[in-house]
Amino acid sequence: MSNTKSLLIVNRHAPYDGMYAKEAMDAALIGAAFNQKVSVMFMDDGVYQLLREQAPADIRQKNTSLTLPMLDMYDINNVYVERASLQARNLTEENLLIPVQVIDSVQASELLGQQDIILNF
Amino acid sequence: MKYTLAIYGAPYSSQAPQTALSFAKSLLESGHSIYRLFFYMDGVHNASAIAVPPQDEVNIPAEWSALIRKYDLDAVVCIAAALRRGIIDKTEAERYEVSAHNFAEGFTLSGLGQLVDAGIASDRLITFGP
Numbered sequence: 001m002s003n004t005k006s007l008l009i010v011n012r013h014a015p016y017d018g019m020y021a022k023e024a025m026d027a028a029l030i031g032a033a034f035n036q037k038v039s040v041m042f043m044d045d046g047v048y049q050l051l052r053e054q055a056p057a058d059i060r061q062k063n064t065s066l067t068l069p070m071l072d073m074y075d076i077n078n079v080y081v082e083r084a085s086l087q088a089r090n091l092t093e094e095n096l097l098i099p100v101q102v103i104d105s106v107q108a109s110e111l112l113g114q115q116d117i118i119l120n121f
Numbered sequence: 122m123k124y125t126l127a128i129y130g131a132p133y134s135s136q137a138p139q140t141a142l143s144f145a146k147s148l149l150e151s152g153h154s155i156y157r158l159f160f161y162m163d164g165v166h167n168a169s170a171i172a173v174p175p176q177d178e179v180n181i182p183a184e185w186s187a188l189i190r191k192y193d194l195d196a197v198v199c200i201a202a203a204l205r206r207g208i209i210d211k212t213e214a215e216r217y218e219v220s221a222h223n224f225a226e227g228f229t230l231s232g233l234g235q236l237v238d239a240g241i242a243s244d245r246l247i248t249f250g251p
Contacts, residue, residue: 005241020251023162023202023233030237117240119127120248 005116007031008039011046013121016056021049021064024121025071032074039078040071041111042100043085046121050081050096068098082108123156124148125239130250131163132181133174137250138167142184144247149192157239158189158196160228162251165203168196170225182225189227197239200230 009028013020024040031038042050054065071079081100086092093102103111112118126145130137145155160167172182189196203224204213210224224230240246 003241007237007240019162019202019205026201026233027237030232030234034234034237034241036237036241117246118248119236119240 004036006037006039006114007117007119008041008111008115010112010118010120011040011042011049012044014045014048015051015054015064016059016061017045020121022062022067024119025064025067027119027121028076029070029074032076036117038074038076039080039111039115040076041080041082041108043082043108045085047081047085047089047091047096050098050100051091052095052097065097071098080108080111122244123154123242125157125159125236125243125246126155127159127161127236127239127246127248128164128167128250129162129248131166132172134163134166135250138164138181138185139179141249142181142188144249145188149188155192155194156243157235158185158194159236159239160196160198161202161233161236162199163206164250165198165206165208168198168203168208168225168228169223171223186225186227194227196228197231197235198224198228199233199236201233203230 009024011024015021054063079100080103083102083104126141128141132138167182167185169182174180209222211222214222
């Protein structure tokens, strides 16, 4: 496939609420493997996917946060978190496992508007 | 225009498949083309060959199969999402040595790369559900 498109993966579900976190990560990495311009945004309960020190073994789930560093390995450097979603959950960047760009809701809206493809999870 | 529809919802749990089905029919009747139907997450249940709703209700999986046959559509079901939910074809049933298979005619099991490929190749990618 010769042309390059911008692909935004939007994460809005808490981790371990179904397969969303895992499937979103799969889609992001495949987009990168297809040489597309991939960005990832976390908003609403999706910000919980980024928390440090997740311990889901007690509920018989795999720790999806362990795959977050894969984004950097696949050169996906545009990782965004919506500020209001963090604030509403009393979280700051200090609570997050990987470096992110915190954006406000106007910037989030602009980001959505700039994309060729948006996949919601 | 060339469209791809990504269907994430299961029939009878979500309105997404019915909306996608109606949208697909409208597209094709209006002269647009469908590059691919991609069934992901709970949407894989649309590819069940053995759904038997009551006679006075719509059989959504059967309607998909009919539409796929009529227009010779490319209908891909995410293999990882399907297998973990018990949607499986004969080949995979033999590979994993399970006693039955239930994959509807016209659909194909393949990987998530087919969704990304479809996004690149289509003018519009529209998601239905979750």
